[in-house]
Amino acid sequence: MVIFNKASLDKQSVELHGTRTPGATGHYRHPDFVNGLVDHFRAAPHVKTLYDLFQNSVSLYAEHDFLGHRPYNTVTQAYDGYSWQTFNQINKRVNAFGSGIMHLNSAILGNPQLNRWSLGIWSLNRPEWFISEMSCNYFNLVSVALYETLGPDAVEYVINHAEIPIVVTAGNHVASLLENAHKLPGLKVIISMDPLLDPVPVPGATSAAKILKAWAAEKGIQIFDFEQIEELGEEYPHKHLPPREDEVASFCYTSGTTGLPKGAMLTHRNFIAAVATNTEGMVLTPEDTIISFLPLAHIMGRYIDTIATYSGARIGYFHGDILTLLDDIVELKPTFFPAVPRLLNRIYAKLIAATIEASGLVGALARRGVAAKLANLEAGKGVHHPLWDRLLFNKVKMALGGRVQCIVTGSAPIAKEVLNFLRIAFGCVVIEGYGSTESMGTALITRADEHIPGHVGGVRAGCDAKLVDVPEMNYLSTDKPYPRGEICLRGAHIIKGYYKDEKSSREAIDSENWLHTGDIGYVDERGCFTIIDRKKNIFKLAQGEYVAPEKIENILMARCNLIMQIFVHGNSLESTLVAVSVPEPETFLQFAHSVTGIKVALGDQEGLAKLCQDPQVNEAYLKELGKAGKAGGLRGFEFVKKVYLTTDAFSVENDLLTPTLKVRRPQVQAHFKEQLRAMYGDMKASAVSAKL
DSSP: OOEEOOOOSSOSOEEOTTOOBTTBOOOEEOGGGTTOOOOSOTTOTTOOSHHHHHHHHHHHHTTSEEEEEOOEETTTTEEOSOEEEEHHHHHHHHHHHHHHHHHIIIIISOOOTTSOOEEEEESSSOHHHHHHHHHHHHTTOEEEEEOTTOOHHHHHHHHHHTTOSEEEEOGGGHHHHHHTGGGOTTOOEEEESSOOOOOSOOTTOOOHHHHHHHHHHHTTOEEEEHHHHHHHHHHSOOOOOOOOTTSEEEEEEOOOSSSSOOEEEEEHHHHHHHHHHHHTTEEOOTTOEEEEOSOTTSHHHHHHHHHHHHHTOEEEEOOSOGGGHHHHHHHHOOSEEEEOHHHHHHHHHHHHHHTTTOOHHHHHHHHHHHHHHHHHHHTTOOSOOHHHIIIIIHHHGGGGTTOOOEEEEOSSOOOHHHHHHHHHHHTSEEEEEEOOGGGTTOSEEOOTTOOOOSSOOEEOTTOEEEEEOBGGGTBOTTOSSSOEEEEEEESTTSOOOBTTOHHHHHHHBOTTOOEEEEEEEEEOTTSOEEEEEESTTOEEOTTSOEEOHHHHHHHHHHHOTTEEEEEEEOOTTOSSEEEEEEEOHHHHHHHHHHHHOOOOOTTOHHHHHHHHTOHHHHHHHHHHHHHHHHHTTOOGGGSEEEEEEOSOOOOTTTTSBOTTSOBOHHHHHHHTHHHHHHHHHHHHHHHHHHHO
């Protein structure tokens, strides 16, 4: 059962007296911790590292179920229900695997046993991911997460930059690593999380495993499977080498939207401070279950799974297909559901279609029920209603398994209407957080009983925050009615810097240990922060107005369910903005049908492409962007004046997205150069024609 600590909604952050400086607000802090920030577990002060954290949980919850996955049944050709291993069983596997890689490194590779080195981990979320990472904590190694979506160039860069000799990977990446081995001189061993077993051999045939190992040997690389390493560790057990709290636990590579990825150095102290901060606002228990699908290479996924580990909760991994995630959720029945806005927007769109947009009696009842529950919520009366829950919303809750008590969202803004609808639809707490890799995903968060949407809450218990002037964008700490500026953060959860990159480290973290986030916000009388702009990636329009395209994209994505991807463009030679957008097929096809009367089946790419080029559809789509911009409070010059619709999705493979699925702006601009030029040309031609 998720437990939320009581907190005031009226004072969610307070400004510390005497901390103001020229060009900045004072330091804002959680009202319950004005005398000192949280940097450890008050209930477990002996837990100082990730090693301590897991040992503590093993001692408390030894026989409790811990990690679960859904095995694939080759007979039924479907995924079975969840299979679980206890804290004790996982501890034994960590011991075995960790001892195995230590023996492999020292005895087989001939490297000095006590030297610290980096272990690469490349796969979707699964038990072997946790075991690999925790093995690093047992033997004071550095784990390096490789994003599942990394292309070969990024894999090459990270492996070489972090000097990784051993990569533990899902079986589907083994061939890719071998193909690029000539670019990876430091890579000595590949460990496959999937078995390297051969079927019954055909007489006279060479087995696939032998071919794979021979190919690896040609490249100077040894290849093993996970089970072999565990067996090696059982044969050659190693004594633990517990880390110190100030030592680096992991390199987490940032997305590299404008250049090469940067390796954020996350220390054990960073992890402990971040997770301990969470326990001051929300506590999971051994009765809780979470669904783990957010990439463990991303800080939010890792942070949440670490919270669950400390709390003795169960972690159920999705089976790997995000399109069928709801099947895993219904099977698992989680109590805690971490998510991101794009997923929640899709859930919202489906629920809206099935309820308030439904025809007949169902739609009429749903509209009355939603209105009644929203009125209760806005009046501060909570998310439950004795009549409408029984008639309607108890069925809606089953879409997430029926037991969810808390949904937490982050990574991008979410629309007010989506947030409140989800609160009343699922009858649970929905909280929105703000953070980044550099702050361990921990900075600001809304309260459990918050009923006013549109902000990211107050400062967390382990964090200081302040706003610093950005005069070139006219955001000042002296602004009225609320101070505005770049959000800066400080606390034990802030990273020590970027690996082998002192210049970027100094740019991000100043001499007083303040992290400069690049995000611009304001803080209101309740101490709630609202993100309003982005300092990075800004450009100036011809009339001198500064534009932050990421902010506009986030607002449009949050308020228009027709958008799958969008890129907003402008420059100092133009006075207006244009955009390239990839429509969300599921909602777009229905929308286009209502505009043109043409019905196109989901999956018909040729039909979808024709609709994208239809002028009538384009005009209607642009109007929807205008409605979303108005709802999101965009200023006149921030509205998109022309849009190009395409099925040419931005992806990691075509180099238009980073591994964390952020837009690579220079690459997208170059890719759609002709379309951007044509849109501006059309607008100029229309302006000339209008004058004539």
